[in-house]
Amino acid sequence: MDAVGGGIEREYRRRTGLPWQYLGLVAVIFMAASHTGPPAWGRWLVVASAAQTLARVGLEQFRAHTRVTDAGITAQGAMRSRTWAWPEVYDIRVEHNPRGQGRSAPEWPAYLYDFEGRRFLLPHLDDRQVDDPYAEVSALCLAAAPHRSLTWERQPRVEDLIRHRAARRKGWTWGANGALLVLLTMFSFTIWQAGTGRPEHEFLELVCVPLAALVTLGALFSWYWTHRTPPAAT
Known part of the structure; x- marks a missing residue:
């Protein structure tokens, strides 16, 4: 992240390996369900769900990212992109994810909150891709302060x-x-x-x-x- 005087320019993308354990488990389910287990429509439903999960995980790993600029934040998900101007951002928080303890998912992801209390995941701004997500978010909020019409005080x-x-x-x-x-x-x-x-x-x-x-x-x-x-x- 650049200094405040030079503006904010930061992009968070995947930099660590894929969650192979998680992907392997889905692949095993995919193969097993395509050959065994009644009824036939149920097998294909499981196969379709497993294929959708694999596709989503792949898109999240290679396409998803978070981009931060002077204008605001853009969160590019697997399929959808959202952009918030800084005055629309209420807070950015690092929160614990219990499902991430096995390292198949981030344990400490960052979320953006708007003024309606809605929470949005910031892809790859987490402990798997950033050494210290708390310090990263604190520096991000500090650098963004001059671009906001409001303070970061809680309401x-x-x-x-x-x-x-x-x-x-x-x-x-x-x-x-x-x-x-x-x-x-x-x-x-x-x-x-x-x-x-x-x-x-x-x-x-x-x-x-x-x-x-x-x-x-x-x-x-x-x-x-x-x-x-x-x-x-x-």
């Missing part, structure tokens, strides 16, 4: 929005985990039906029931965590 209204959005994300994450357990249970039930000669209803059991569980559990957990979220201190 209770926005902090409340951030907390409630985080609670909803947590609720839907719990709902997705619960739906996954339901899916595994229904898969085992379908195998048991096939082994005992009982009538099978694969689409109902493997698609409709898990989707209903996702919507129901996601809504319930989202409501629960949202109402447990304390308001920001004034």
